[in-house]
Amino acid sequence: MFDFQSSIQVLRTKGYKLTRPRKRVLEVLAQAQKPVSPYDIQKVLQQRGEHLNHVTIYRILDLFCLLNLAHKVLSFGGFVKCTLGEEEGCHRFMVCRQCGALREFADKALCDEENEIAQDFGFRTEQHFSEGFGLCSNCQGQIF
Amino acid sequence: MFDFQSSIQVLRTKGYKLTRPRKRVLEVLAQAQKPVSPYDIQKVLQQRGEHLNHVTIYRILDLFCLLNLAHKVLSFGGFVKCTLGEEEGCHRFMVCRQCGALREFADKALCDEENEIAQDFGFRTEQHFSEGFGLCSNCQGQIF
DNA sequence: ATGGTAAATGCAATATTATTGCATTTACAT
DNA sequence: ATGTAAATGCAATAATATTGCATTTACCAT
Ligand SMILES: [Mn+2]
Ligand SMILES: [Mn+2]
Ligand SMILES: [Zn+2]
Ligand SMILES: [Zn+2]
Numbered sequence: 001m002f003d004f005q006s007s008i009q010v011l012r013t014k015g016y017k018l019t020r021p022r023k024r025v026l027e028v029l030a031q032a033q034k035p036v037s038p039y040d041i042q043k044v045l046q047q048r049g050e051h052l053n054h055v056t057i058y059r060i061l062d063l064f065c066l067l068n069l070a071h072k073v074l075s076f077g078g079f080v081k082c083t084l085g086e087e088e089g090c091h092r093f094m095v096c097r098q099c100g101a102l103r104e105f106a107d108k109a110l111c112d113e114e115n116e117i118a119q120d121f122g123f124r125t126e127q128h129f130s131e132g133f134g135l136c137s138n139c140q141g142q143i144f
Numbered sequence: 145m146f147d148f149q150s151s152i153q154v155l156r157t158k159g160y161k162l163t164r165p166r167k168r169v170l171e172v173l174a175q176a177q178k179p180v181s182p183y184d185i186q187k188v189l190q191q192r193g194e195h196l197n198h199v200t201i202y203r204i205l206d207l208f209c210l211l212n213l214a215h216k217v218l219s220f221g222g223f224v225k226c227t228l229g230e231e232e233g234c235h236r237f238m239v240c241r242q243c244g245a246l247r248e249f250a251d252k253a254l255c256d257e258e259n260e261i262a263q264d265f266g267f268r269t270e271q272h273f274s275e276g277f278g279l280c281s282n283c284q285g286q287i288f
Numbered sequence: 289a290t291g292g293t294a295a296a297t298g299c300a301a302t303a304t305t306a307t308t309g310c311a312t313t314t315a316c317a318t
Numbered sequence: 319a320t321g322t323a324a325a326t327g328c329a330a331t332a333a334t335a336t337t338g339c340a341t342t343t344a345c346c347a348t
Contacts, residue, residue, distance in 0.1 A: 017315050017324065039305075053327050058306070060325095094267045103265055110257055114276055117254075121247055122281030123238045130274035132258055137266030161295060161344050183334075197298050202335070204296095 004030045007069045014067065021052050025060045029070055034102055071129075089127045096136035148174045151213045158211065165196050169204045173214055178246055215273075233271045240280035 007026050011018060028041045036044070038057045045052055064070040071091050090106040111128050118125045151170050155162060172185045180188070182201045189196055208214040215235050234250040255272050262269045 019315070019325065021326070037305085054305085055307080055328080056326055094262050094265060094269065096267070097270070103267070105261065105265075107257075107261060110254065110261075113251075113254055113257065114274070117249065117251060118238055118276050118278070121238060121249075122284075123240070123247070123276065123278055124284055125238065125276035125278040126241070127277040128274070129277065130258070130272070132262050132267065132269035133271040133273065134262070134267055134269040140266075140268055163296065163344070165297070181334085198334085199299080199336080200297055 007064075010067055010069060016063070021056050022060055022063075024050055024052065025057060025064075026069075029064070034100070091128065092130045092132075094132045094134070094136075096139055097133055098135055098139035098142075101136040101138070151208075154211055154213060160207070165200050166204055166207075168194050168196065169201060169208070170213070173208070178244070235272065236274045236276075238276045238278070238280075240283055241277055242279055242283035242286075245280040245282070 004026055007030075008018065008023070011022065016022075024045055025041055028036065028044050038054055038061060041057050041061075042052055042054055061070065065072065068089070090108075090111050092105050092107065092110070094103045094105070095101070110130070111125075114128055115125055148170055151174075152162065152167070155166065160166075168189055169185055172180065172188050182198055182205060185201050185205075186196055186198055205214065209216065212233070234252075234255050236249050236251065236254070238247045238249070239245070254274070255269075258272055259269055
């Protein structure tokens with residue numbers, strides 16, 4: 001849903017300043033192939049000659065989450081950029097407990113089902129998160 | 145699935161020692177009405193005149209998670225004791241973003257659905273976690 | 289009951305992660 | 319160009335987590 005350019009658009013549209021730190025963090029998220037922590041981001045930028053204070057990164061990530069430009073991967077404790085084409089408010093992962101391999105996906109049917117169950121409890125769900133924890137295809141063959 | 149007594153049984157059966165700290169932590173988890181962090185647990189016990197080192201609590205909680213006697217609530221960063229009657233390896237929550245209200249539930253149909261999707265990616269899922277984030281019935285009425 | 293032993297805990301040091309208040313800088317509108 | 323609110327940097331502090339090693343404890347065999 002959000003690549004670098006459309007994320008920039010969201011920021012602009014909602015009246016947030018297009019600052020250099022925000023663009024740099026957005027770049028790192030967009031390029032990352034797996035979840036990155038605030039300090040991961042700092043390191044990556046360090047290597048590119050950019051020095052961002054960690055407090056700034058925390059604040060930027062908080063904002064991005066608020067705007068749904070990014071979100072936390074729960075079991076990793078890190079932040080990822082939402083992948084293209086995912087459903088709104090639907091953030092699902094499969095994580096390999098052995099090698100850490102991670103895939104993000106979205107599934108409308110799951111959300112509908114979850115919404116229904118929530119309704120029975122009086123809840124109204126706005127964001128869906130889920131993580132399947134297990135073994136990826138590579139790791140299933142091996143013996144541990 | 146696991147109340148205090150059956151948790152004790154699990155520990156005994158698997159050959160883990162039935163130590164005082166383990167029993168105390170288990171008690172706190174069993175009585176807790178919401179997720180508790182390691183330091184939360186320490187505080188509760190403190191008030192009961194029990195002094196546990198935080199390192200010990202971390203190690204005990206790691207063990208409990210390994211044995212599925214407890215697990216982490218992802219968005220809270222805390223630990224909860226699994227509720228009675230839940231499916232094996234299925235840990236689902238609804239969390240109110242306003243008041244923090246939390247409900248745990250399990251749902252076989254959701255797990256089946258998730259397993260199928262995982263299979264398409266070659267994953268084999270062992271543990272299911274999910275969190276619906278939104279508003280509880282109380283908080284839906286109010287204006288924020 | 290007593291003693292031996294592996295397992296578990298406590299402690300101290302250290303590392304990592306996160307938050308706050310305030311001074312300074314920057315993006316953007318005028 | 320200039321003014322201004324917003325954002326960032328910095329320093330201090332807080333909260334959370336991990337490691338190695340000394341000591342204690344639960345449990346088993348006697
Ligand atoms: Mn997502
Ligand atoms: Mn559970
Ligand atoms: Zn794997
Ligand atoms: Zn609520």
